[in-house]
Amino acid sequence: MSSQGPSKGAPRRVSAPRVAVIGGGATGCAVARDLLLRGFRVTLIEFGDLGSGTSSRFHGMLQSGGRYAVSDTDYAAECMRERQIVAGLVPHVVEPTGGLFVSLQEDPPAFADEFRASCEAAEIPVEELDPETVRRDEPHLSPTIRRAFAVPDATINPWGLVTALCDDARALGGEILTRHQVTGFELAGGRIRAVRVAGGGSERTLEADCVVNAAGPWAARVAFLADQTVDLELTKGSILVFAHRFVSKAINRCRPSTSHDIMVPTGTVSLFGTTSEVVDDPDTTRVNPEEIQSLLEGGEAMIPGLRSYRAFRAWAGVRPLLKPADWSQGKPLPRRHKVINHAPLGLSGFFTVCGGSLTTHRAMAEDLGNQVCHHFRAIAPCRTATTPLASHRNTSHWRPAESFESIEAENRRDSGICECESVSQSDLDALISEGGYGLHDLRRRLRIGFGPCQGTFCAGRVAGLLAEADPGFPAEEALARFWSERLKGMTRTAWGDQARQVLLSDLVFREVMGLRLRPEILPSEDRR
Amino acid sequence: MKTDALILGSELDGLVAALRLLEQGKSVRLIATGGSSLHYAPDGLHLLGYEPGTGGAVVQNPYEAVDALPERHPYRLLGKARVRAAVDGFFERRQELGIELSSNGRNMLAVSLAGQAVPVFATGLHQAIFADLEGGAVAVFCYDGHRDFPSGITIAELRRRQIDAHLLRLEDPCGSPDSMRLARFFDSHDDTTAYFRSIRDRLPENSTCALFPAILGLDRHGEIMAAAEQALGLPCRELPTLPPSIPGMRLDRCLTKRIQKLGALLHLGAQAIGAPANNGRCDAVSDETGRRFEAETFVIATGGVLMGGLEVDSYGLAREPVFGLEVSQSGPLEADNPEEVLDALHVVGIETDDRLRPLAGGQLAYENLFVTGRTLGHWNPPKESSVEGVAIATGWAAADQACAYMEG
Incomplete structure (x- = not known):
């Protein structure tokens, strides 16, 4: 590998290390693109269709970071930086709606000032609005608004994003295998040698010098196939979809972020979320009647009369957060992603990237790419923030x-x-x-x-x-x-x-x- | 003007009740928002197609299967004899209604849009059944751009059933073809025989049957089918399309024309919103403009949840919006299992006595009010395949009960 990655579209050097990326969500697709731009040979393996897991099962926001400004200011600052980069890379899938944090009568009044100060600390542009203006602009919102803050939140079409990333990865010479399941790994001398995959009616072995586990809530299962452990907390979040675009901006309650507090306009509809329930199984995506009722109750506080509007669907996603080694039950889990190099755990060439959010998918890939380069003692700086994507499909x-x-x-x-x-x-x-x-x-x-x-x-x-x-x-x-x-x-x-x-x-x-x-x-x- | 009967809703059950009341010399007014679930439904008369409680075994003889239905099912409330009398009576009036239905007294297997076999007790004129497709090549005609007839599915599924089906694409004759435009094209065509002759050379050799989407005319359907069979020289049949359903609209139009001819007053686009009770009787219904419609008797043919005759709120509770009648439901209409939710939405409805009069707390709520069709509880249209049967039986019975009330 040279000190500079090859230029866009150049053939991979046959001697470049082969990396298998597992997971075709936003993270896996971004990792594939990142590593390709650094000159690696990459195969991405996705067991369903692109973006069919957690990447599409969330509220659909490209976040300014306002939501985390108070609880995790560093992470909020990272969201803001990434929001700007992503909006520049894939403007065709981003709708810059803007976001509003509204403090209602029942929200703790002191939180509002803390919120503004934290946004400023995280370098999130924040502007306090006159409640009267908000009542005029967003007439569906509860009239008990006391204070309101505008931040640069946006919404993003997750399938558009993963498709754009994958199209680019293909243009860079990467191979994308959808509907392929990893069935096992071949190891030798504590190193990864190959990945066994089943798909298209047959099973085959892909030689790999390195494996990146970007399987989101399924990451523990993938690691288990290599006798490795990844300690995840899986949280199911359910979302109600309304056939109305009630609000023009994405609305958050200005209070310590919990659940039932976010309304996101997308296309002609709005999503209201989310519930939060710890689950064992990453495939737990059933929404219970009790969750529907709790969402409606939370929604009524934000948008009075919400129950009388037409909701046409409910669905759930599973958010994977990593449990740090020093974590104890009851403490909030860090939002920021983490890259695990499994070499000290007995398996060289195996990396897991997890946590974070769709907003920070590119930063996750960058961190991971840096560690993979370090592993191969290669010098190839990350180029994903500045390299435009290959021309995308009919937008x-x-x-x-x-x-x-x-x-x-x-x-x-x-x-x-x-x-x-x-x-x-x-x-x-x-x-x-x-x-x-x-x-x-x-x-x-x-x-x-x-x-x-x-x-x-x-x-x-x-x-x-x-x-x-x-x-x-x-x-x-x-x-x-x-x-x-x-x-x-x-x-x-x-x-x-x-x-x-x-x-x-x-x-x-x-x-x-x-x-x-x-x-x-x-x-x-x-x-x- | 006060009428003998006021019918709420233009569902099949409401039209049948109006017909039967008019025949017995009663004055009838019908008020409805104007929609009818007939405009969605496939052709034919579905009396009872699937055995209750068996996971969907096809019933051979519907009348023999009635006893296995739940006790509060409309057929059980009325009793087999009254159901049969109503269905037979409807059949006897085919000619004056201008409806052509044929039955051999047992269920036949009709061809669904997705090429599946679905039981039907009486078929509409030229409705395709599987028995028509045996013994030779079957030509399936479709119109270019007619998106509500996705013939690719039908062909694939018929072939999977070893039927030698051939897709023959015809040029769109009317511009941006939808089912209504196509039906009007045929209704207004001067020489349909010439049209069908012009497509005759498209037929594959040894064709024994030609299938068309169910769009061959709305008002002149019989004539058009005769012209098609004569010009093509083989039996011609129709397959269902996605809504709107032209066969359902034909039935709706035939019945509506007939009751108008017999003197029914029709108010479409009117939404009944309230009816004050007067000591167990109803005197009048108001619409949203405040107009009062007085009558001796009332028939509620408002189409259940599907057509807005029952409303469900976000707590899973159903209500009847006009009279505030008691709705029978076993629990909230929400469940983990989607199939249970569907079943609950279908079986929810008004509890009545065996004269179809609504009950409240087990007692008679109104003596001059009769509930029919989908607004009745304890039956499940798609699970039983019984929608027209229940509509005809309960519409007929409601009319007879209303007459009996007025006369006695």
Whole structure:
């Protein structure tokens, strides 16, 4: 390895170390990009689709750090730095909504000044607003606002981010294996030699000089395959999705951050979260009726009358935080990420990166990359903050603002397939022709099935196109599974008009299409 | 003007009740928001398709399976004889209604949009059943750009069932085709025979049946099908589409026209919002503009949760918004298991006596009010495949009970 990484797109040197990155979330994808820019040969292994785990199962904010300003000022400062870098790298997936921290009647008054001072200490631009102005600009908020602070929070489309990172990694010569599961490692003399992966109906061995475990809540399971231990605390957070964009800025309660205190506008909808419950299993993504009620109660305090609005889905994600060696039960866990070099623990060439948040994914990759370079005694500075990403895909996929009528009017052959999210047939044709996509893959890329009807009308249309492109496509099976999965989230919020929507969806899938519900759908198919 | 009966809701059960009341010389007013679940439903009359409590075994003879239904199921409340009398009575009126239904007294297996076999007691005119598809090549015609007929699924699933299905793509005849536009195209076409002749050479050799999406006319469906069969020289059948359902709209239109001809007053776009009780009787219903509609008797055909006849709040409690009737529900409509939530949303409804009059605390709440269809509790339309059967049986029975009330 040279003292400088090769220029963009240059062929990897055959002698460069081979790194296997496990996990296709924001962290794994950023690690792949980071290491490729430093000249390593990289294969990324993801057991599902890109960004289908924790990376997409959170409130969707690119954080200014305000949320952590008081509790962890250093981490808050890192969030702010990273927020700026990420917004510059992938502006097409970031919506700079801005954020508001509002202190309501029942919030501790002294916290507000502490909040402002901490933001200033963390170099987060903070501006106190007149409560009257906030009441005017955000009329859905509780009128008991006493103080309010604006910070540069933003929202981010997580699938857009991971897709952009992966496209760039591919352009840099990296290999991306989705739907591949790591089944074991080959070790020799306390060093990593190879990774065994199963996927596409076969098992194979990938030689690797180094393994990066970026599997998020599954990191302990991956480490276990190499006889290593990673001590994680897994916390399930549930989120309610409303079919309204109540607020123009992302709203936080200005109080010590706990739960049930954040409303994030995204696209035409809003997410309200989150609950917080320690769980054992990273696949625990079921939302309980009690959590729904507790979210509604918390939401009512922020937005009076919230219960009467239409919620159309609920889902949960699992946040992995590392337990430090000196941690004792009851102490808050540090938010900041950590890189573990497993060499002192008996396995050389094995690294785990965990903790942090989507906002700091790039910094996580940078830290990890530095340690990997150190391991190989290579000098290759991190370039991810300053190197633009390879030209990304058609960004219109991430901007569902186009009117359905205009899609239909512009080209009548290009019929609209999804009314909720304005997706046209040509958007679908372009992806379907690449091959290998199922209904959920198309959903994450195009947002079909994301809107208030949750795929009631478009799922059948899309399955029809998939079946036309590939006569072997198991249409009935795929539709029944898709519907059963959507129904899990929809039936969590079956009140008001959404109760009617659930029954209409049932009518279409069971009575018109003649499908049967698949109650056995795996927990891992309970998706955002 | 006071009428003998006021029907709330334009669901199938409300239309059947109106028909039956008018036939017995009663004056009828119908007020409804204008929607009907018929506009979503596939073709045919579903009486009882799946055995209750068996995980979905197909019923051969619906009447024989009625006894296995839960005790408070509308069919059990009415009794087999009254259900049969209503369904037979509906059948006898096919001609005057302009509805063509055929039945052999047992369930048949219709072809669903996803090529699955679903039981149906009586098929609409030219509704595709699996028995039609045996013994030769099947031509499946679809229209370019008709997104509500995703024929790729149907073809794939029919082939998986060893049916020699061939997809034949036709040019869009009407511009940006949706089911309504296509149906209107056929209704307004001067020479449909010529149109079907022009596509005849597309048929594969040894074709024995041609399938179309269910869009072949709304008002002139019978004629159009006859022209198609004559021009193509083989049986022509229709497959369901995604909503809106043209076959459901045909049935809705036939019944609506008939009751209008018999003198029914229709107020569509009106939302009933309140009805003061008067000592166990109802005298009038008000709409959202404050207009009062007085009547001797009332039929509640408001379509349950699906059509807004029952409302569910965020605590999982259901209410009946017009009369504040007691809703029977075993518990909050929320559960861990999505299937349980669906079942709860379907079976929730008004508890009635065997004359379909609502109860409160086990006692009669109103003597001149009758509840029908999806607003009744204790039945599950998709699980039983019984939606038109329950609508016809309860609409018919409600009308007879209303007449009996007025006469006695």
